[in-house]
Amino acid sequence: MVSYRGALALRERLDLPASPQRPCDTCAGKPCLTACPAAALTQTGYDVPACHTFLDSDAGANCLTTGCAVRRACPISQRYARVAEQSAYHMRLFHQ
Secondary structure (H helix, E strand, O other): OOOOOOOOOOOOOOOOOOOOOOHHHHOOOOOHHHHOOOOOEEOOEEOHHHHHHHHHOHHHHHHHHHOOHHHHHOHHHHOOOOOHHHHHHHHHHHOO
């Protein structure tokens, strides 16, 4: 899978479609909330410093090489799984 990012500047005004429902709102199991080995994700938010601290430890090596455990646990993300090398690349950029 390839992801492209970009922006277009148009002179015309476009009506945007309504935002779709967030899949997290209807996810029954919410496996993401228990998947994080650093307990950095909760129903109230994401503790980024806790995540970075975990990634600095020996225990964080798995997330750095195979991708975020929360992302891998998400049933929606599993449909669009990245290859391990791509996940490692994104984790390296996140954890600089």
